Amino acid sequence: MSGDFEVADYVVLALVLVGSSLIGVYYAWASRHKGNSKDFLTGGRSMTALPVSMSLTASFMSSNTLLANPAEVYRYGAIFGLLFFGYVLTIVITSEIFLPVFYRLALTSTYEYLELRFNRVTRLLGTVLFMIQTILYTGIIIYGPALALSQVTDVDLWGGIFSTGAVCILYCTLGGLKAVVWTDVFQIAIMLAGYLSVTIMCVNLQGGFANIISDSQQGGRINMWDFDMNPQRRHTFWTLTIGGTCGWVAVFGINQAPVQRYVSCKSIAHARAALYINLVGLSCFLMCSVFAGMCLYSVYKNCDPWTAGLISTTDQLMPYLVVDTLTGSPGLSGLFVAAVLSGSLRFLHHIKLSSSINALAAVTIEDLIKPYTNLSEKQLTWLSRAMTISYGVLCIAMAGLSSVMGGIMQATVTISGILAGPLLGLFTMGIICPFANTKGGLTGVVSGLIVSVSVCVVSLISPPPPEMTRPLPLTTDGCNFTTTGSLNWTSPTAPTEPSTITTTAPVQITDGIHLHSVSYLYFCLIGTVTAIIVGLIASLFTGGWKERVDSRLMLMKEDTILYHTFTFCRDRVMRRTGKLDLIMNGNEKSGDTNPAFSDTEMY
Structure with a gap:
């Protein structure tokens, strides 16, 4: 074409x-007389x-x-x-x-x-x-x-x-x-x-x-x-x-x-x-x-x-x-x-x-x-x-050099699985786990790298079988190869016949699960989970419970929308409850001071 x-x-x-x-x-002309390196890299916030x-x-x-x-x-x-x-x-x-x-x-x-x-x-x-x-x-x-x-x-x-x-x-x-x-x-x-x-x-x-x-x-x-x-x-x-x-x-x-x-x-x-x-x-x-x-x-x-x-x-x-x-x-x-x-x-x-x-x-x-x-x-x-x-x-x-790394999807997922997963685990530990320390963080990210590299390499060597990936059938039944140097298609309105030429092997379901050939979408997850688990265990064994972390470096409940939503709903309920109590207490007080219920008046 x-x-x-x-x-x-x-x-x-x-x-x-x-x-x-x-x-x-x-933007180069507009900012030629102002700004610094931080403005250049963050847009001046x-x-x-x-x-x-x-x-x-x-x-x-x-x-x-x-x-x-x-x-x-x-x-x-x-x-x-x-x-x-x-x-x-x-x-x-x-x-x-x-x-x-x-x-x-x-x-x-x-x-x-x-x-x-x-x-x-x-x-x-x-x-x-x-x-x-x-x-x-x-x-x-x-x-x-x-x-x-x-x-x-x-x-x-x-x-x-x-x-x-x-x-x-x-x-x-x-x-x-x-x-x-x-x-x-x-x-x-x-x-x-x-x-x-x-x-x-x-x-x-x-x-x-x-x-x-x-x-x-x-x-x-x-x-x-x-x-x-x-x-x-x-x-x-x-x-x-x-x-x-x-x-x-x-x-x-x-x-x-x-x-x-x-x-x-x-x-x-x-x-x-x-x-x-x-x-x-x-x-x-x-x-x-x-x-x-x-x-x-x-x-x-x-x-x-x-x-x-x-x-x-x-x-x-x-x-x-x-x-x-x-x-x-x-x-x-x-x-x-x-x-x-x-x-x-x-x-x-x-x-x-x-x-x-x-x-x-x-x-x-x-x-x-x-x-x-x-x-x-x-x-x-x-x-x-x-x-x-x-x-x-x-x-x-x-x-x-990318031509030697395989297809786009394969190369992309391989890189992400090996490198991004362990890093995500390291950042997650730091932000939400106050007892995660330096030794645990380094141990976790290195362990995540080793595991994710192993999983990716073995998965490339032994990928999931066709019955697991389940590619759908494709056909060339409607092709017209009679014209030299070109390929013609049959009319789009022609009835579709069942495919007889496909790119998939017959599906044969096998018993058992081979974890070395998991879906490519799990590569990052494996690296992340490994880094977090190993990192937290290593932190606890190296005195992580004594760690004192600046609160600015940790996620605080006040940072989340969920917390503010909860407090908003709670305050509304409390206000309604308070109004109800005030009304009830007011009625009781009013009843107590009513002359009809006064001991003196009754006497």
Whole structure:
């Protein structure tokens, strides 16, 4: 399908590219005579809820959202949408536990907390793990969309990688966090427009929503409720809710990029509002991903491009669909590819890249340079810009190495499972367990790393069998291979016959559960739980019960909305009870002084 892009499509891509760059230039010009390194990295703590919430949403709409998530629905069904419950629990936990502590301390780097709560060694360990995770993950999210889209457009793989990095470094270096936030706001509109363009065209092509839902139902893609507790199962209610919650709390609760955003809000009320508005955005994109996966299946239910060998990986399905269905509408192909190129390959993943390198610069300045030097604020600001450029170049280099790390989803989950889980356990211990001490924290995070690495490695070597992952059948029965050099599909109105060519092996249920090959969604949970359990036990055995912790570093009941809700309800009940008592006591007093009941009067 390469070469089907028209001039209008490239114009749309160029406009998004230029728009993203101009935002960084504007904020660099507007703030040229004021501010310091802290303003550069936190936006001067003057941001409001709406732009920060949109930035949070856009920052985590990665290649998984725009490319891998629809492909997951195409292969495994709409049960992936149950991740919504994980989103809800994530926002509640982040708002109630992590946000109050980080906002109260006004931290530029989340890893400053580890030094305040434990010691400098713990902070350095957390910083190093974060930097490794971010660099590897950023390389993946540049490389993955570039690989997928290079198969179906004229966008060169390395051209896409270098363009993404160059634009991101430009606006992120010039404008700081405010440029990142407002570019995110601009890009999220591009994401929504791109998703809408392809879904609307698919709805028109397939004859309406009802036909898409019907095709998905007949193909087994409407498989929403599965309460099987077997941890080997790829997608169930439990893996998506529990495992998904843990994975996303590791992102929103302790990851530098989102914490840096909500700490930049002018008040904790704005920060909380940003998180909950962000929940709406995450849910919208999840629904778009699920419906996009249904559209994929409806269009290709009779002729799967992956099985037919037209694409090399399912991550290429969405861009293939776009080029296949929107080529007759000049500009629309460019609009969606601007959402995937913008959000996944070039522009929207330049959001993710910009978030990452800005966060890396913040951590490096606050954790590794500022404590050991006496540099002025002006010098630190310029050093922040230099760090941003350096990390941008490093992330681009990592994108070239990502080709040896497997698929997008596999590489992403592997990195998150190994590194994010133990760190989440360490932060959780510090915030809610007053008896957790330094020895326990270090022992816990190291143990979590060892266990999570072991689980991930063994799971990659011995993955769950097909009867546990349960990929749904795909077919090429409707393909017409008679035309040389091209592939034609049968009429969309032709009756769908039962699939005879599938990509799945016959399902054979085996006895027993092999915990070494659990669902990829549990990787982070395993690392977190291991770190907490081992850390708390080690703390108790090393005198943790004698620990005295500054109350500012711990979660206090007054920090939570739940506490204030409880006290509000209690006060209302008490006031009502008090009024009732007053009325009752007043009646009794009135009865006692009534002359009719006076002893003298009676006498």
